[in-house]
Amino acid sequence: MKAKSIKGKSPEEIQAVLQQTVADGFKPTLAVVFLSVSQDRKAVCKILDDAGIKIFGTTTNGEFIDEIPDKLSVAILLLDINPAYFTILFSEFPEKNYREVAKGIAEKTKHIFQHPAFLVAGSDLETDAEQMLFGFEDAVGKQVNVFGGMAGDDYTFRQQYVFTNDKESNRGMVVLAFDEDKIKIKGRATCGWKAVGTEKTVTKSEGNHVFTVDNVPVLDITTKYGGIENVSPDNQDLLMELATNFPLQLQRETGEPVMRPGLVVDWSDNSFYCSGTVPQGSKVRFSVPPDFDVMEKVIRNTKDMKANEMPDADALIVFSCAGRIVALGPLMNMEIEGVKNVWNVPMVGMFSNAELGRATNGNLEMHNLTTCCVAIKEK
8 A cells, every 4th residue: 555645725736736646656546634624625525536536534623744733724645545445434413323323334334344444533512422432333343443533623613524525514424444354454542631639420411411510510610620711602712721721531440531521511501512421420530731741652652552563554644632732732743743753654634623542451432632643554
């Protein structure tokens, strides 16, 4: 498998760069497309579709193909993979039946590949991404490899989109399924937000909708302990403050805790939706952004994945939480550069609203404030 990364600020730039990229005889069959919601998605898709390239696409909060993060742009990983080794599926979930939809998609792939692995992107802030993951496990088993992220919208928290050649949705999922007998895929999710304060109990919740913690509306207790001011629907920065400055950290009996920041506020009762399930009765702690050492941890875990699971790779796909670049700023460049240098192969990455994958020695889970690195190689 040969891979190349390209980027541009407009469909016209993408058209020109694509023509240069294929001038040497390179014939890509698959494109992983990460782009700003402000870009003309249909125009970009038409360019790729006219070239006979299948598309796995999502809008982002920023995108990159090297160590310099960009925004309001288009970043694409082009692969010349055998079309018999992959398929792309697309579905919506207007009834919020995330698990059933994901299970149905996974079952379809089992008729195509005996051992499927998946790259997944979903849209809509109310989506319970963890239920999506459970759907893949229901169909394929606990061992299934699933990696991906939730779409962004340049931090506006309004509408996010996933898309393929001829379809798009602001409440759906796009799935790139690989034949794992032909394509090796490995990933690692690494967080680093540190817990503070005592454990608190989720006293009322339904799925990913959290109502109260210690019998206090979750928005009230979060803003109180986080010192967040101007708590009103008029504060356009509130959701970003909730997600990056003082997110909930869901404690686990086994494995590392997972992040559950609030993404959508229900102002009728000061509850909020997280991007993954927060069971009623579970224990949570608040958390604060990481120090410099979290970047070293991401790079160290990526090196460990190369040493023990994936010595060689053809391409790298990175899903990094939008909250990380907000918290780390220019230091994020160092993390991306460190990750890229592990394999030094073509890369594409996005800043997402949630990340999907396995933490070190952990279960398949929905993460936040995490970097998930996915390496692929043709066998």
